[in-house]
Amino acid sequence: MDDIHKIKDCLRELAGGAPIETEVAKVLSVDGAVCKVSRVRDGMVIDRVRLNAISTADKGIVVTPKTGTYVLVSRLGEVNWFVTLCGEVEKISIDAEADIVINRGGYGGLIRIEDLVGAINRLVEVFNSHTHTVVEAVAKSPELQMQRLNRNDIENTHIKHGDPQ
Numbered sequence: 615m616d617d618i619h620k621i622k623d624c625l626r627e628l629a630g631g632a633p634i635e636t637e638v639a640k641v642l643s644v645d646g647a648v649c650k651v652s653r654v655r656d657g658m659v660i661d662r663v664r665l666n667a668i669s670t671a672d673k674g675i676v677v678t679p680k681t682g683t684y685v686l687v688s689r690l691g692e693v694n695w696f697v698t699l700c701g702e703v704e705k706i707s708i709d710a711e712a713d714i715v716i717n718r719g720g721y722g723g724l725i726r727i728e729d730l731v732g733a734i735n736r737l738v739e740v741f742n743s744h745t746h747t748v749v750e751a752v753a754k755s756p757e758l759q760m761q762r763l764n765r766n767d768i769e770n771t772h773i774k775h776g777d778p779q
Contacts, residue, residue, distance in 0.1 A: 683702040
């Protein structure tokens with residue numbers, strides 16, 4: 615059994631035995647969590663093809679195909695079409711209640727960039743304003759001291775990534 619038939623069988627099982635039609639289509643436009651496609655077989659335009667389980671762009675996983683590329687679209691019932699596979703992806707949006715782990719998460723959490731930029735900018739300010747006062751050949755420490763950077767202050771532990779090896 616080839617891959618497309620395996621996918622159809624899995625989708626049919628998920629749908630409780632309802633017939634599933636799967637077509638190759640070209641993406642004409644994308645609007646939030648839906649897109650408009652043209653079936654390759656006959657050129658029929660299909661509006662409001664879902665990109666995820668619900669028709670909102672801010673929940674779950676939304677895989678946004680690139681306009682002008684090809685996708686597989688499937689239909690459950692008479693009217694509900696959804697994208698099952700994308701040839702080329704423009705963007706992947708994930709709204710998760712818990713952690714997101716990429717490639718086993720071995721590198722730890724992602725950096726919260728605004729916090730990192732702020733810490734680096736404070737370091738630059740301290741460095742730029744640092745002077746040594748020398749009295750009788752004794753160096754005096756600057757009054758303004760930079761605190762050591764703490765990984766926990768800049769790491770987002772809810773998204774983990776790692777070496778895919």
